[in-house]
Amino acid sequence: MKIVERHESPDRALTLLVSELDGDITIGFEGLPWHTHADLEAARTGRPRVLAVRELVDSILQDRQVIAVATINRQICAAWPTEALSPDPFQPADETLTFRRWSGAVASVARP
Incomplete structure (x- = not known):
């Protein structure tokens, strides 16, 4: 997999990667499970891939996109772009969900 872009958040909590493998472009946060594909984003937005x-990528880096960050014992276990600033009804009791911007500005915190 070839890293096309690598962006580290100002607080160094998140690293956004754009990767390419055999023509498939993915966007995700390094070391975390969430990712999306160029084809899915194109279908979702109606724009070319x-x-x-x-x-x-620009909406994340320019603080227009809210990012949900799940932590357990202060360790990030998941992060994903979101529009919903509400707790996950299936959120484990030991998990804290923070809604933030790329800059690190906190939008909201949800605890079960």
């Missing part, structure tokens, strides 16, 4: 990827 390259433009859809650029728009998602």
